[in-house]
Amino acid sequence: MRHPLLQKYDRLIEFFGQMLGQDYELSLFDLRAEGCPLIFIAGGMNSGRPLGTPLAAAGLSMLERFRQGDREPLVNSHSVTADGRLLRSSAVILADGDDEPEGLLSVRFDDNRYRDLVDEVLHLCHPDHFWQEIEGLEIAGLNRPSDSGQASAAPDGELTAAEAVRRMLLEANTTADALTSEERLHIISELEKHGYFRLKGAVREVTEVLHCSQASVYRYLTQLRRGDAF
Template structure:
């Protein structure tokens, strides 16, 4: 049974989903179960998640950096939809006596509005004119989601294995190597980055990270020990 305060937000989640419409996904997370944190979700076709899905990479990072202690929300960061479309994501931190007990997240897919804008421009001008002369620099708009190459967008998954696999894939891409060609030093760097990102807050993540890195669970625990980290409970 969710915290009574969060129980009230379940109806808020449903209300916001119906009020804002199908381009807005609204998800409610219960922080007492990071592996199955979503307890309510509206318009879930946007991320493809269901009730019982785990925390995202961004939520795990927030837990690690404890930014929720000095902020009440985080606005307009970059997410990625189930269909690979860029989302504008925002999260409100639900606290009780200063303790983070939940997160209310809204993911807005504005792709069809951008497509409509492009189509209108092409009605007025030939495509070549638009491509040559109507180039909008979206970086100048602070309310647009931005995905710098060095920053991974929020990704959405229904299982711990997929969260871990995605996190490892991002690290391998960043290093430009494949799992079977990693040196012990490179693997240690990846484990350190994954730890900083909060992946090991998810129970069972060590097993999934080991599989994604083509190594044993013992190797992951050894790297965590090298980092002087508390070994996650499995």
């Protein structure tokens, strides 16, 4: 026998999944089952969550607010996938005829293809040094690193940011081109934790060693500073 929620919602969710396309993922959670598991996925984007995944803490908090009378959906929040992609997330609780919560519909949007396109376009219309020092920071929405003229030197006075990355690659017995998104995020996380990005020129050094754009480094930093949701 088909799940009661799927009888009510799966065709509608599948329709919107096909309409929105490959950069969206629509997920339906059963709020009446223990753990509020994921029971249906539609759309083209795959965030890596298998069926049966319990509802995250943000969703459980939303359910509690619903029971207290807050019926507002959550729109345009942020979440991060297991492989480090930053997503735009929205969610709404579905109620039955007695106004009791029965399901939660989560909609995730992955804009990384569009960010990469913006990156390429701006590389075409700006000199490299201008893009690296100005435009990448504006896209990422982060504060500009120090302009005090401080030389590039590690917090402990031993390694530059580039040298620190090379050491991590050597210790992991890998190369920059072989890194997955999750591994690259881990390297950025270690550098951030040890204060390398407070140094002038550190972002530029890291991009040269990791073979990625400065905008990508700032996106990773943004991901590290935002929590998970849905």
